[in-house]
Amino acid sequence: MQYAFTTEQREFRAVLRRFFGQTSPPSAVRRLMETEAGWDAAHWRDLNTQLGLCGVHVPEAYGGMGFGLVELGIVLEEMGRALVCAPFFSSAVLATNAILNGADEAQKQALLPELVAGDKVAALAFTEPDGQWDLSRVATTAQQVGGAYRLTGVKSFVVDGHTADLLIVLARSPGSVGQSGLSLFAVRGDAGGLTRTPLQTLDPTRKLARIEFAGVEAELLGAPEQAAGPFAKTLAQAAAMLANEMVGGAERLRESALDYANLRVQFGRPVSSFQAMKHKQAEMLVDVELAKSAAYQAAQAAADDQADLPALASLAKASASEAYLQTAIHTIQIHGGVGFTWENDTHLWFKRAKSSEVLLGDSTWHREQMMRTWADYRSEG
Amino acid sequence: MTTPTEATVRAEIRDWLAANWDPNLSLVEWRGRLVNSGWGAPGWPSDLYGRGLEPALAAVVDEEMRRAGAVGVARSGARNLAIQTLLAHGSDAQKRAFLPPTLTGQYSWCQLFSEPGSGSDLAGAATRADLKNGRWIVNGQKVWTTSAHHADWGLLLARTDWDVPKHAGLSFFLIDMRQPGVEVRPLRQMNGYASFNEVFLTDADVAPEHLIGELGAGWAVANTTLMHERSHGDPSAAKATDSGGRKGRAYDEEREEIAIATEPYGWYPQRAGRVDLVLERARETGKINDPVVRQEIAKLLILERSAKWTALRARAGLAAGEGLGPAGSLGKLVGSHVARAAARVHTLISGADAMLAGAEAPRDGIIAEVLLSVPAVSIAGGTDEIQRNIIAERILRMPKDPGIDTNRPFRDVPKNPAQATR
Numbered sequence: 001m002q003y004a005f006t007t008e009q010r011e012f013r014a015v016l017r018r019f020f021g022q023t024s025p026p027s028a029v030r031r032l033m034e035t036e037a038g039w040d041a042a043h044w045r046d047l048n049t050q051l052g053l054c055g056v057h058v059p060e061a062y063g064g065m066g067f068g069l070v071e072l073g074i075v076l077e078e079m080g081r082a083l084v085c086a087p088f089f090s091s092a093v094l095a096t097n098a099i100l101n102g103a104d105e106a107q108k109q110a111l112l113p114e115l116v117a118g119d120k121v122a123a124l125a126f127t128e129p130d131g132q133w134d135l136s137r138v139a140t141t142a143q144q145v146g147g148a149y150r151l152t153g154v155k156s157f158v159v160d161g162h163t164a165d166l167l168i169v170l171a172r173s174p175g176s177v178g179q180s181g182l183s184l185f186a187v188r189g190d191a192g193g194l195t196r197t198p199l200q201t202l203d204p205t206r207k208l209a210r211i212e213f214a215g216v217e218a219e220l221l222g223a224p225e226q227a228a229g230p231f232a233k234t235l236a237q238a239a240a241m242l243a244n245e246m247v248g249g250a251e252r253l254r255e256s257a258l259d260y261a262n263l264r265v266q267f268g269r270p271v272s273s274f275q276a277m278k279h280k281q282a283e284m285l286v287d288v289e290l291a292k293s294a295a296y297q298a299a300q301a302a303a304d305d306q307a308d309l310p311a312l313a314s315l316a317k318a319s320a321s322e323a324y325l326q327t328a329i330h331t332i333q334i335h336g337g338v339g340f341t342w343e344n345d346t347h348l349w350f351k352r353a354k355s356s357e358v359l360l361g362d363s364t365w366h367r368e369q370m371m372r373t374w375a376d377y378r379s380e381g
Numbered sequence: 382m383t384t385p386t387e388a389t390v391r392a393e394i395r396d397w398l399a400a401n402w403d404p405n406l407s408l409v410e411w412r413g414r415l416v417n418s419g420w421g422a423p424g425w426p427s428d429l430y431g432r433g434l435e436p437a438l439a440a441v442v443d444e445e446m447r448r449a450g451a452v453g454v455a456r457s458g459a460r461n462l463a464i465q466t467l468l469a470h471g472s473d474a475q476k477r478a479f480l481p482p483t484l485t486g487q488y489s490w491c492q493l494f495s496e497p498g499s500g501s502d503l504a505g506a507a508t509r510a511d512l513k514n515g516r517w518i519v520n521g522q523k524v525w526t527t528s529a530h531h532a533d534w535g536l537l538l539a540r541t542d543w544d545v546p547k548h549a550g551l552s553f554f555l556i557d558m559r560q561p562g563v564e565v566r567p568l569r570q571m572n573g574y575a576s577f578n579e580v581f582l583t584d585a586d587v588a589p590e591h592l593i594g595e596l597g598a599g600w601a602v603a604n605t606t607l608m609h610e611r612s613h614g615d616p617s618a619a620k621a622t623d624s625g626g627r628k629g630r631a632y633d634e635e636r637e638e639i640a641i642a643t644e645p646y647g648w649y650p651q652r653a654g655r656v657d658l659v660l661e662r663a664r665e666t667g668k669i670n671d672p673v674v675r676q677e678i679a680k681l682l683i684l685e686r687s688a689k690w691t692a693l694r695a696r697a698g699l700a701a702g703e704g705l706g707p708a709g710s711l712g713k714l715v716g717s718h719v720a721r722a723a724a725r726v727h728t729l730i731s732g733a734d735a736m737l738a739g740a741e742a743p744r745d746g747i748i749a750e751v752l753l754s755v756p757a758v759s760i761a762g763g764t765d766e767i768q769r770n771i772i773a774e775r776i777l778r779m780p781k782d783p784g785i786d787t788n789r790p791f792r793d794v795p796k797n798p799a800q801a802t803r
Contacts, residue, residue, distance in 0.1 A: 003690070003697035258777055273780040278773030285772060286711050286718070293690035294683065319683050367679035368672070374660070374682070 048118030073299030080248030095122030161209030203355035291323035404629025551599035576645035654723025
């Protein structure tokens with residue numbers, strides 16, 4: 001897609017919308033969000049055996065479908081729309097891209113096929129308890145003991161970190177600072193010295209964990225102390241993909257608000273006939289459509305590996321953060337009292353909007369990131 | 382006669398230009414040749430100043446005209462609105478009377494639609510036309526009339542029947558602007574420019590043959606005009622045939638014509654916010670290093686970029702046969718958001734200098750002009766409020782407000798105080 005999706009991409013989207021419409025109705029979201037794991041194996045298997053979604057963007061050499069990040073963006077937009085509860089963003093987006101960007105060929109051959117098949121799930125352990133998304137803030141250390149690496153430190157806000165079979169971890173050489181000395185590691189989920197604690201989250205549809213590493217054995221991925229570049233790219237891709245997930249949720253909310261306003265009658269008229277309601281809906285359409293445009297541009301930049309991917313990903317993430325939350329706030333308001341009840345589904349998306357607003361950096365942070373790279377940004381006039 | 386092909390059309394227009402185009406002719410004389418030969422509007426029917434060519438072949442004529450540097454017929458701005466309205470609704474006699482002198486540029490036009498009492502509610506026009514002794518006598522006031530002081534003729538929307546609902550009582554006329562009953566006064570705007578006029582009509586005279594379309598069908602005719610007004614783009618962007626300064630009387634006269642036509646629009650780029658100046662200004666003032674200002678600049682750039690991409694998505698969707706989609710109707714409203722955000726950011730960047738205007742002010746007063754012109758963008762050409770109604774009703778299919786003005790005689794509809802006394 002530059003500005004329009006191809007016929008094949010539109011058909012792909014239609015298939016996904018049907019599939020998630022059937023497999024992830026709000027009742028399923030409510031059931032899974034109440035579990036500690038946050039997802040179930042049967043649904044995950046269907047998603048992978050029927051559609052092969054974990055490999056959409058992975059080259060065929062590793063068992064994937066060989067499409068790109070535009071197609072992955074479509075998957076995320078549809079998942080965000082249906083609020084799919086599955087370790088997809090953690091495993092297929094964050095961890096898989098970290099491996100694709102940072103591991104060597106033999107490691108990719110060894111790790112990716114199982115992730116692509118969905119037989120194993122991985123999580124990306126990056127942020128630490130200070131909640132910073134800047135990789136220079138990583139403090140977890142990797143000590144080389146003999147031929148092996150041992151990790152010590154604490155990671156937090158790890159998406160699906162408590163259920164992953166494999167952890168991809170960013171850590172630094174002892175004594176290094178900033179962006180130097182950073183290396184990428186793979187750690188088995190059942191490794192000794194690992195303590196994984198699920199966090200109580202505001203958004204029950206996105207599970208987070210705190211992971212303590214007490215001298216945990218780890219496999220170095222790629223070259224030592226060279227992770228900063230590939231990891232920054234992984235984060236930019238992730239921000240672009242998250243923006244696509246977010247606009248899917250925002251559009252769903254916008255539509256549900258419109259449906260409700262058309263249905264609800266007060267003062268003898270559908271409330272949608274009141275100008276206050278119409279003007280709010282018009283602005284909601286503006287917010288969502290603009291955020292969609294930005295998310296699609298970022299996905300395209302990621303797919304083409306453009307030099308301005310970091311700026312565009314930050315632009316899209318900042319835009320989606322504002323638009324999703326604003327749309328969620330309007331949607332509750334339009335539902336009135338019922339919108340504040342547990343029974344009404346709006347709060348499920350509201351909570352996802354809130355967690356997505358902050359995950360990978362809030363809009364203020366991304367706007368600053370965008371400004372830092374704007375000088376290199378190609379103006380399209 | 383054989384069917385024209387690209388080759389025959391190209392050969393024919395080249396021969397004709399070689400024999401007829403002379404930059405030293407007066408503009409009117411040259412355009413007269415274009416009109417009489419049909420080469421000025423080659424896509425029009427051959428019995429109506431054209432040559433009946435399909436669009437692809439008409440484009441070949443345009444291409445050859447440009448190649449020869451030949452000036453075209455007058456078809457921009459209000460002239461185009463008059464031409465399109467006449468083509469769609471004019472009688473044969475009206476087309477023959479008005480199209481040739483319009484195409485040659487002899488007649489210039491203005492549009493007399495908006496009134497002090499009916500802006501967004503255009504169909505609430507209260508200027509009246511009464512038939513007396515076989516002539517239409519017009520009384521009322523129009524406003525926001527571009528170039529009325531240059532115009533020979535006006536496109537007039539006036540009420541001819543007060544006892545039917547508002548849309549049904551309007552008629553459309555061509556009115557001679559050069560008569561004692563028409564008084565044009567410049568309307569000074571808050572940014573100091575006077576790009577528009579007020580037009581006072583006091584017992585102004587309209588010949589019966591200058592009614593366009595049926596009596597009472599003026600609203601449909603006016604909608605044709607409005608449709609073309611919305612689609613013709615930015616009037617400040619009009620360009621001469623040759624901006625390189627070629628010599629010749631026809632070129633000189635065309636440059637003069639364009640200068641008159643674009644003169645009211647010098648501030649239009651400023652009313653859109655001049656986002657293009659933001660980063661340069663932030664660098665030259667050092668505000669680029671202020672984290673608060675950086676946030677606001679980023680918000681503006683995100684908005685402006687996303688707006689452009691959204692417009693491109695709409696266009697691509699249209700080309701792919703998906704229709705314009707919701708994205709296509711958002712542009713006007715989003716443009717207001719961008720302009721307002723830009724004015725805010727320019728103020729942040731300029732600091733105390735934002736209090737200045739004129740030659741001593743930032744960018745020779747251009748920034749001040751931005752600050753004083755942006756309020757127009759959310760009003761002109763359909764207010765933000767009307768745009769939101771359009772988006773809600775046409776795109777989101779939300780129900781219309783229950784109207785109280787369309788189901789009774791216009792005479793009984795509540796009006797503004799000034800109109801009610803009439």
